[in-house]
Amino acid sequence: MPLIIDSHQDLAWNMLTYGRDYTRPVEETRRLEAGTITPELNGDSILGWPEYQRGQVAVVFATLYVTPARKKMAGDVIMYADYESAHRLYREQILLYRKLTDSHPDKFRHISSRKELDSVIEHWSGPAHALRGEGHPVGLIYLMEGADGIRSPHELGEWWDMGLRMIGLAWAGTRYCGGTGDPGPLTKEGRQLISAMADFNFMLDLSHMDEAAALESLDRYEGPVMATHANCAALMQGAETNRHLPDRVIRGLIERDGVIGVIPLNTFLKVGWLRKNGSRREEVPLDVLIAHIEHICQLAGDANHAAIGSDFDGGFGLQSIPPELDSIADLQLIASRLIARGYGESDAANVLGGNWLRFLREHLPA
Numbered sequence: 001m002p003l004i005i006d007s008h009q010d011l012a013w014n015m016l017t018y019g020r021d022y023t024r025p026v027e028e029t030r031r032l033e034a035g036t037i038t039p040e041l042n043g044d045s046i047l048g049w050p051e052y053q054r055g056q057v058a059v060v061f062a063t064l065y066v067t068p069a070r071k072k073m074a075g076d077v078i079m080y081a082d083y084e085s086a087h088r089l090y091r092e093q094i095l096l097y098r099k100l101t102d103s104h105p106d107k108f109r110h111i112s113s114r115k116e117l118d119s120v121i122e123h124w125s126g127p128a129h130a131l132r133g134e135g136h137p138v139g140l141i142y143l144m145e146g147a148d149g150i151r152s153p154h155e156l157g158e159w160w161d162m163g164l165r166m167i168g169l170a171w172a173g174t175r176y177c178g179g180t181g182d183p184g185p186l187t188k189e190g191r192q193l194i195s196a197m198a199d200f201n202f203m204l205d206l207s208h209m210d211e212a213a214a215l216e217s218l219d220r221y222e223g224p225v226m227a228t229h230a231n232c233a234a235l236m237q238g239a240e241t242n243r244h245l246p247d248r249v250i251r252g253l254i255e256r257d258g259v260i261g262v263i264p265l266n267t268f269l270k271v272g273w274l275r276k277n278g279s280r281r282e283e284v285p286l287d288v289l290i291a292h293i294e295h296i297c298q299l300a301g302d303a304n305h306a307a308i309g310s311d312f313d314g315g316f317g318l319q320s321i322p323p324e325l326d327s328i329a330d331l332q333l334i335a336s337r338l339i340a341r342g343y344g345e346s347d348a349a350n351v352l353g354g355n356w357l358r359f360l361r362e363h364l365p366a
């Protein structure tokens, strides 16, 4: 079974908003939350450490994410109304991850360098620990989603020292660029920020960026570019959102040897699918997600740029994903589906984890 590297999970946001404990199995979290408002607001959890083990999920891009107050979603308890509080709240999520890795070093490990990455991957490649029933540590790489937590380019060094390696400028629009639901280019501050980010070689996440901002970033940014969680706009014709990646952006990412993680969220797979409107899971079989992977592979002419960024538990859960999936462990099904469509085993393994592994090995500091 290939290793999975999942490029997007809002773990800290869930821990803070819903009190979720990701050392628990999925079943336990669901049982504890049964009868509460949580499954209604955020769906039943699809993430848990035992499921990471079962699905061979070795590395996760763990987000720092805070909702801006002007975009409050049902269930949100922690929001920022100004840049000072954004800064404080984003920072607190790093401290939360630190607490998690310090208290469960056997289960979660922070990755900020190639050496730390290789040590986690090596652990997963050896069977001994698993045979003793101990399992493998899941590596967490910090990814900032929405850069309003950064008050000025001058504090990038501080973030770098705290272990941050990846930054997405947008969620909704930020002071730095146009984002989901807030069209627009990079701002002057956004241009200054990415120019300073390049000095550190931060990985830049184009997900949520408006097309104008994404295209400009592809032209300007001198460091590594990627999309940690986004689907293909070409397969979502008629969707009234700028959330999906236009082919021009996908082509730009491929040219820059970037990687794109696709999202198994039905709303991002079928135009008009909405849980709150009573849409059913069965309407969006897993093959629809496979089509997004194939679209990226078609544009690239190879299987070296498509990957998985599940975004699991990030505002949705079990009720909003393809019916073949019950938890993160089932993402392994994607490999067999690709092989059934004629992809080689190594191509399938690259989509599950190999492409991100190559990207990370190239761009994390030694």
Ligand SMILES: [Zn+2]
Binding pocket: 145, 171, 208, 229, 311
């Ligand atoms: Zn997101």
